Amino acid sequence: xxxxxxxxxxxxxxxxxxxxxxxxxxxxxxxxxxxxxxxxxxxxxxxxxxxxxxxxxxxxxxxxxxxxxxxxxxxxxxxxxxxxxxxxxxxxxxxxxxxxxxxxxxxxxxxxxxxxxxxxxxxxxxxxxxxxxxxxxxxxxxxxxxxxxxxxxxxxxxxxxxxxxxxxxxxxxxxxxxxxxxxxxxxxxxxxxxxxxxxxxxxxxxxxxxxxxxxxxxxxxxxxxxxxxxxxxxx
Numbered sequence: 001x002x003x004x005x006x007x008x009x010x011x012x013x014x015x016x017x018x019x020x021x022x023x024x025x026x027x028x029x030x031x032x033x034x035x036x037x038x039x040x041x042x043x044x045x046x047x048x049x050x051x052x053x054x055x056x057x058x059x060x061x062x063x064x065x066x067x068x069x070x071x072x073x074x075x076x077x078x079x080x081x082x083x084x085x086x087x088x089x090x091x092x093x094x095x096x097x098x099x100x101x102x103x104x105x106x107x108x109x110x111x112x113x114x115x116x117x118x119x120x121x122x123x124x125x126x127x128x129x130x131x132x133x134x135x136x137x138x139x140x141x142x143x144x145x146x147x148x149x150x151x152x153x154x155x156x157x158x159x160x161x162x163x164x165x166x167x168x169x170x171x172x173x174x175x176x177x178x179x180x181x182x183x184x185x186x187x188x189x190x191x192x193x194x195x196x197x198x199x200x201x202x203x204x205x206x207x208x209x210x211x212x213x214x215x216x217x218x219x220x221x222x223x224x225x226x227x228x229x230x231x232x233x234x235x
Contacts, residue, residue: 003032003033003069004030004031004032004033004066004069005031005032005033005035005067005068005164005165005197006029006031006054006065006066006067006068006165006197006199007029007030007031007065007066008027008028008029008030008053008054008060008063008064008065008066009028009063009064009065009066010026010027010028010062010063010064011024011026011027011028011053011060011062011063011064011065012024012025012026012027012060012061012062012063013046013049013053013058013060013061014061014062022220023046023049023220024046024049024050024053024060024220024221025219025220025221026062026063026221027050027063027220027221027222028063028222029215029222029225031054031197031199032197033164033195033197034191034195034196034197035191035197035198035212035213036187036188036191036197036198036200036211036212036213037197037198037199037200037211037212037213037214037215038200038201038202038207038208038211038213038214038215038228039051039199039200039201039202039215039217040201040202040203040208040214040215040216040217041216041217041218041223042218045217045218045219045220046217046219046220046221047201047217048169048201049220050201050217051167051169051199051201053065054167054199055084055088055090055167056072056080056083056084056088057084059072059073067083067084067087067088068083068087068164070083085114085161086161086163087163087164087165088163088164088165088166088167089157089158089159089160089161089163089165089166089167090158090166090167090168090169091151091154091155091158091166091167091168091169091171092154092168092169092170092171093169093170093171093173093174094174095142095147095150095151095153095154095174096154097142097150097153097154097157098142099141099142099143100141101141101142102138102139102140102141103129103134103137103138103139103140103141103142103145103153104125104129104138104139106142106153106157107125107128107129107153107156107157107160108121108122108125108160109157109160110157110160110161111124111125111160111161114161124160124162125156125160126138128156128157128159128160129156131156131159131189131193131194132152132153132155132156132186133152134149134152134153134156137149137153146179147174147175147176147179148175148179148182148183151171151172151174151175151179151183151186152182152183152186155171155183155186155187155190159190159194163196164196164197165196165197165198165199166187166190166196166197166198166199167199167201168187168198168199168200168201168202169201170201170202170203170204171183171187171200171202171207172184172202172204172207173202173203173204180204180206180207181206184204184206184207184210187200187207188210198211208228209228210228211228212227212228213225213226213227213228214226214228
């Protein structure tokens, strides 16, 4: 069995306020290296909160998160930021591309922030653009791209630091069905060709149906955690 790369042990998240809200209630989840997993559930079920915790963008009220075997609660904020940067890549529904930068510069940006030398930055950026099939668009601006191309740029950017995990929040949410299929295939290839663990939060039944495992969230709890029996999941 593959090693655990991300684990939640009895994790809860309570938001304080005039009316305290328990967004997640004692969630335990073990995600293995190289797994392709979908998190599904109705609006307000806790999916977004769970994604933020899986991405170590927030800390739980109770319970423990282990990233690459390391307990997050024992780390400082700077240490969490470092391990998150080196381990996790993020893909968002809204793409979040810098509109004044070219495709190349958008993908290169995380490497510049990290202080990587220019020759290595250039090589890695070109490699990641090749992975998503956008070498020919490297000098284009985001405004010149289709929605699917923008999402592929976002995937290339998420690969910048050679992450072990990609977290994708509704990666097909703003796309038509044909373009969604293109992005689904790109996400599947990350696991198949690069061994990356891919965790998807999605309302797209077609996307969820092609993963290894589906975790259904309802009212802040795991309602069902099951292996996906679809014969198409590895295609």
